[in-house]
Structure formats: C-alpha cells, structure tokens
Amino acid sequence: MDKMIALKPLGIIRTPYKEPKGIPIQGRFARGIKGIIHLYPEYRVGLKDIEGFSHLILIYYFNRSKEEKLIGKPFLEDKEHGIFAIRSPHRPNHIGFSIVKLEKVKGSTIIFSEVDILDNTPLLDIKPYVAYFDSRKKAKNGWLDRHFKGKKVPNRLKLK
Secondary structure, three states: OOOOOOOOOOEEEEOOOOOOOOOOOOHHHOOOOEEEEEEOHHHHHHHOOHHHOOEEEEEEEOOOOOOOOOEEOOOOOOOOEEHHHOOOOOOOOOEEEEEEEEEEEEOOEEEEEOOOOOOOEEEEEEEEOOHHHHOOOOOOOHHHHHHOHHHOOOHHHOOO
C-alpha cells in the first residue's frame, strides 16, 4: 500500500518553547507551563463535552523535523535504539503525541498545561485521555525501565 495519506491541521498549538532546546522530555515534568490551541473555527463544535476530561491526547505534526532516521539516541542514553522504541521527532511520518492537562475551553481556544510541544506546531487531532482505557497495569517500558527503578524520576529529568 504505497498510497499517500493527506492530513489537514485542525489548528495551531502555541507554547512558550520557540526552539527545541529547553523543552522538557515529557510535559508532566513542566506542570506549570501553559499552552494554547487555536482550533480552526469549523472544528469548534467538535469540542462539545470535552471539558469533562482532565487530560487530552494531542496528536500533531513535527513540522520542523527535516530528518528521517530509523535509529536514534534518546535523551536518557548514550546508546542508540530503533526509532519505534524512542520518541524522537525524526520519524518516518513526523507524528507526535502528548498527554496534556486541560485547563479551560473558551470558544475555539483550548488552554492546557504540562506542555512539551514546540510553538506553532500544527495540530492533527485531539482525543480525550481516558484512564479506564489508556492506563495499563504491569506495563513494561523496555529499555526505559532501568532509568525508573523504584518509580523515581531521574534527576536529569527534573526541571530546575
């Protein structure tokens, strides 16, 4: 199946991160940082009932990634891993996702926190985070498990 798939942005994600340097590895390590989604007006009706959720899954396009790599070195290690075992933006389709905390919806604007997304990123989709569906007990975390023994966050992930 070599067909091209065309996706259209639903809006733009605005954040304080103007360049990749300084973006936290995951938004949960930047609890006080806020972002805004400017959803295009034609999609506003799709926000009906979204305020009942505490968290959202944002799916977006890494529009500044010009590279495609099948092997990469993640932030936590000096060892390389396959692209599908890491969360690098240099993926074949440059698709990213983040779980963010929903703060407020006003018209077609969504204010959220726990940001780990570069400013002016095209939004492809929004899904509600549903703990009943999205959380898994006894999940294995591959090579990352060695960095989180005892469920402690490694010092190099904590924001200073």
